[in-house]
Amino acid sequence: MSILPACPQCQSAYAYEDGNQLVCAECGHEWQPGADAPADEGPKIVKDAVGNVLQDGDTVTLIKDLKVKGSSLVVKVGTKVKGIRLVEGDHDIDCKIEGIGAMGLKSEFVKKV
Numbered sequence: 276m277s278i279l280p281a282c283p284q285c286q287s288a289y290a291y292e293d294g295n296q297l298v299c300a301e302c303g304h305e306w307q308p309g310a311d312a313p314a315d316e317g318p319k320i321v322k323d324a325v326g327n328v329l330q331d332g333d334t335v336t337l338i339k340d341l342k343v344k345g346s347s348l349v350v351k352v353g354t355k356v357k358g359i360r361l362v363e364g365d366h367d368i369d370c371k372i373e374g375i376g377a378m379g380l381k382s383e384f385v386k387k388v
Contacts, residue, residue, distance in 0.1 A: 280308070321367045327387040329368070333359050335385040343375060350375060355388065 279290045282299035289300040298305050321329045324338050334357045341350045350372060359380075360369045366379030 282306075319361075319363065321361050321382050323385050323387045324383055325386055329359065329361060329382060329385075329387060331360050334388045335359055335368075336388055337380075337384060338386050339384050341380075341384060343378070348375060350378075356380070356385070 279292070279297060281288050282290055282302060282304055283306060284304040285299060285302040287299050287301040290297045291300060292298075292308075293305075295307065296305050297308050323329055323335065329335070334355060336356070337350060337352055337354045340352050342348075343350060354372065356368075356370045356372055358370070361367060362369050362379075364379075365381070367382040368380040368385065369377070370380060371377050
């Protein structure tokens with residue numbers, strides 16, 4: 276009987292083979308046997324719509340009208356956003372927009388000024 280490695284996500288010992296990959300019976304995580312855990316690459320590089328690297332404190336402008344979720348407000352194209360903060364997650368940028376308030380933006384909808 277072969278000894279299978281523990282799940283890299285939840286450390287469960289109940290993994291099984293499914294074709295070329297291993298599957299965790301508890302959390303459902305799938306991985307390739309022998310594949311190392313992803314190396315920590317350091318800070319994530321966030322780029323705007325045209326490929327400029329963004330940093331905390333940059334000023335950006337919107338390149339598309341964006342609806343504010345849960346409201347009838349729209350943030351218009353060309354709106355300047357000062358002092359952005361980069362965060363992890365689906366929305367890369369946390370900021371405050373004048374007249375709207377705190378928002379999360381995706382980097383694909385902004386251009387660095």
